[in-house]
Amino acid sequence: MFAAGGINGALGRALLLIGIVGSLFGAIAAITSARQRDQAVAKLVPRFALLVFGASVGAFAVMERAMITRDYSLAYVQKVGSNSTPALYNFAAVWSALEGSILMWVLILAGYTLAVAYWLRKKMDDVLSRYALGVMFIVSLFFFVLSFGPANPFGSGEPGVFDGPGPNPLLQNHLLVMFHPPLLYLGYVGMTVPFAFAIAALVTGRVGEGWLLATRRWTLFAWGFLTLGIILGSWWSYEVLGWSGVWAWDPVENASLLPWITATAYIHSVLVQERRGMLRVWNLSLLVATFSLTILGTFLTRSGVLNSVHAFSESPIGPWLLAFFAVIVVVSVGLIGWRGDRLHSPGSIDSPLSREGAFLANNVLFSVFAFVVLLGTVFPLVVEALQDRTIIVGEPFFDRLTIPIGITMLTIMAIAPVLPWRKASQELLLTRLFWPAWCGVLALAGSVLVGATGFAPLLTFAMGGFAAGSALRQVVLATRRQGLRGLVGRANGGMIVHLGVIVISVALAASNSFTHSQELNLEVGKVASFSGHTFELVEVVEEKTERVFSVKARVIVDGGKAYAPAIARYLKQGMTVGTPSVRTGLASDVYLTLEPPVRPGSDTARIKVFIKPLLLWLWIGGGLMALGTVLAAFPGRRRKPTAPTSDDGIDDVLVML
Amino acid sequence: MSNAASVKNKWTWLLLTLVAIALLVFGGTRDTGPKTQSDRIDAITKVIACPTCQGESVYVSRASAAESIRAEVARQVASGQKTDDEIVAFMEARFGSRVLLVPRSTGLDALVWVLPVFALVCALGTLVFAFRRWSVSGSSTVSDADIEMVEQALRDAE
Structure with a gap:
């Protein structure tokens, strides 16, 4: 079995096997040490994390090596490799199809597991840490098995192949393909960490607030990357x-948006739990939903049950993912039910017209x-x-x-911060x-x-202005009080994120x-x-390489620079x-496409022009969201937690001052 | 805040609200002239699915089937005899319901429109119910025994 497919195949499979064994033993060590309170075994747990991470880095490196050296003994390289793909796109070709992207999932998950293990290295005497790592190992075990079994990128290919088609042409004509998938995965896979802590808290029965504060930055980190990944995907x-x-409501786009929505809801509602100790079940459910939606989304888009432009391959991983999804949901719901008595929170929300009331409306x-x-994504299946x-x-x-949901959100965004x-x-x-x-x-x-x-765009602009005013008011007050420190911390960084969201909505x-x-x-x-x-046509020129035959029309826009929309035929795939x-501008973009049929050397060309107002602000808004997330991750001003029982008036007096 | 200032504040709010409504009504209903043919073609092709692609609209797709439908839409728009809806209906008659990007509001398909509203009502209902419960548990009710106790204490104080 290890001989077939050459050295890269054998090495890759061996490393995946090490990953499986390491994850299995890591999970066993973490959970048994947690159950038997065994300190000696607990000390081993971080070592397994290191082993698993090493195996995943090794497997990924082997895959890159196979791709770079064009090792056509592997079926995967035959599928997405090609002698004529430029180096950068060839590097990115590793994650251009299903098996490689699962391998990247494995790598990132192992990275998170190691990072969590390192973070917990001095807290391994805490049982909750062990359970959390145990959950991380179980999830890694699943993905290693997936990568070793039904989605193995190291399977041997047909003999006698010396060249391949290369990745999908759409994945080899823009640099963003280097960044969008890894960043998106950093977000997607990162949602495993808060999920692991949620499960650990349920298992240990310590559903109090400690673990929430502890995992806040992890969630924020993953959320930030998910945001960035989605925005880069739109840009691509x-x-x-x-x-x-920028967005077509394609199933894969929806699959990345769904966990983003539930994670965003969580980031807001967890504040109610931190301050008031309420909404425990709800917050746990949101974390479970976020993680399980990443699995469900992967199932929907990668198993071939839904049609999608991203579904570059169909494979037998569907049943595996569906089964895993079912296990996650059953276990989580079971645990929440079992711990129901401890999850009952003290206190109550006094008035709908309050910060907590606004967070609840936000969550609805x-x-x-x-x-x-x-619903829209799965309804065709039904x-x-x-x-x-x-x-x-x-x-x-x-x-x-x-659109109505978005406008209502902007309205709440205007009122809630004050x-x-x-x-x-x-x-x-x-x-x-x-x-x-x-x-x-x-x-x-x-x-x-x-x-x-x-009405809809005007309402969006009005509510956008309203919400921006509210966010700016908060930032101005905070910086006036604390200087530059008024820009960092959760509340202040959060307002910068809000500004980014508003800019994006308006754009x-x-x-x-x-x-x-x-x-x-x-x-x-x-x-x-x-x-x-x-618009003035200069010339229609052709360019031919071994890889692509492209025809470009050079068009001068507004008497200035020439822009060159093109139609390219990728010779190996036979795909056009x-x-x-695009000429970008702060007020509007001028977007040019060349329409078929095209004749090189001709002195006519058919061009489609799109004028897109304010489009550039989408990316600026994305940048603001990223900046705000970074600022929010820094510790802000310390606050005293609000007592869980009401003492009317005092808080109001304080905030009025 | 003094009383006079807050009254003034309320008047400004009223004014702001009225101005906002007036602007919305004016901006939302004003006539921007007849739609250009190109805008009509875009609007129509956005609700027709490209029959050979997977869920993309004719507007989005660059496939040849989409190109030919776009050309047909352009021809019908240029002839000026059909409304947008009639052109969409024509395409549906020709290619079947699989070219419709917007689910119909009849039969099973109607569920996709009804369920979100249902979900919203449920969510809001739960929220209202929760606030009700919180307000009951939050404000303690005064029992006869409590009143008796207070009266007793007051009598003792005298």
């Missing part, structure tokens, strides 16, 4: 796919949001199963339902919201003035609602104009891919 879609959009919205996305008919739940469905804990008077609320409301009305007036129309509303497009038949020497821009060319 915009730069590569040629329809000028996020839950409905997650439900809508999940119809197919019940009535044997194919239907599509497409972008218009998601747009119609999520609300005190416990209870707010109407007077206080009106006073604090005075300037933010002005911002909202000014934003609305400004957008009406520049010609925006339609999405503007670019979706006010995109104009037009096909132009350009001729060399003649200036065409559309929507206030001029359009490559757009």
Whole structure:
């Protein structure tokens, strides 16, 4: 078995096997030492984490080596490798199909396990630490088995193959393919850590607040990367796919969005638990939901049950993932039920008009949001199963339902940050919201003035302005009080994240609602104009390499620089891919695509022009979200926790001062 | 805050609200002129699925089947005889319901529209119920024994 597939195959499989054994023993050591309170065995646990991590790094390195040396003895290299793929895309080709991406999952999960083990190295005498690591090892065991069994990238290929097709052309024409998948996975897989602690807390019965505070940064870390990964994915879609959009509600996109939604809900509602000791069951459920949605999403998109542009391969991992998902849900729900008595929280929420009340409203919205996305994603499966008919739940469905949710979220985002804990008077609320409301009305007036129309986009701009005013008020007050320290910490960093979200919402509303497009038949020497821009064709040129045959139309936009939308034929795959060319600007992007048929050397070309207002602000907003997440991870001003029982008035007086 | 200031504040709020509503109504309903043909083509192709692709709209897809549907939509828009809905209906008649990106609101498909509303109602209901329970457990009720005790204490004090 180890001889087939050459040295890389044998080495890779051996390393995966070491990973399986290491994870198994790590799990056994962690859990037995936790059950029998055995200190000596507990000391071994971090070593297993190191072993497992070493095995995963080794396996990934072997795969890279096989890809770089074009070792066609491996079936996977035959599938995604090619002699003519440029080095960078060849490096990224490792995660361009199912087996390789599961291998990357294994690597990142092992990395997290080691990081958690290192973090807990001085807390291994705590039983909760051992259980948490035990859960991490069990999850790694599953993924190592998945990678060794049904999704093995080290399987040997047909003999006599000396070249391959290379990765999907869409995955070898933009640098973002180097960054989007690893960052997304850092977020996706990172959700295992808070899940492991949730399970450990349930098993030990220590469902108090300690473990929550402890894992807060882990969750934030994973959430930040998930955010970044999703935004980079949208950017990739915009730069590569040629329809000028950033989000298509494709099942794979939805699969990455679902855990993001539940994790975002958690990041908010956990604050209620920290301050008031409430919502324990709910928070645990959100963590379990987040982790299980990563597994369910992988199942839906990688097993071939749903059609998706990302489903580059179908494979037998479906039943494995579904079974694992079922185990997670049953075990978690069982544990929550078993610990039900300890989960009952003291205290109550005094008034809906309070910080906690706003967090609850936020959670209701996020839950409905997650439900809508999940429903839209799996509904075609339901119809197919019940009535044997194919239907599509497409972008218009998601747009119609999520836009009202988004606008309501912006509204809550405007009100929540100014609300005190416990209870707010109407007077206080009106006073604090005075300037933010002005911002909202000014934003609305400004957008009406520049010609925006339609209720939904106008409401988005108004509520965006309102929420931005509220976030800025908070930042200004904090920096006035504490100087630059007013920018760090959870509350202040969180406001920067809010600003990023608002910028993104406004950019999405503007670019979706006010995109104009037009096909132009350009001729060399003649200036065409559309929507206030001029376009002049310079030439239509061809470029041919061993890998691609591409035709570019060089077009001068507004008399300035030339942009070159292209159509490229990837010779090995026989696939034609359009490559757009974009002139970015703060006010609007000019997005050009070359439309078939194209004739090199011709003095005419058909170009499609999209004018996308404010699109650049999507990426700026993404940057703000990332910055805010980093700021939020630093410890902020220390606060005294609010007592779980009410003592009306005192809090209000304090916040009024 | 003095009383006069808070009254003034309330008037400003009223004014802000009225201005916002007026702007929304004006901006939301104003006529921006007839839609261009290109805008109509975009709007129509966004709700038609490309029959050979997997769930992408004709607007999104670069496949040749999508190109030909786009060309057909463009032709029908240019001829100016059909409304947007009629063109979509034409495409449905020609290719079947699998080219519809928007689920229908009849039969089983209607569930996809109804369930989110149901979920929202349930979630809000749970929230209202929770607040009810909290407000009951939070504010203690006064029993006859309590009143008796207080009265006794007051009598003793006299």
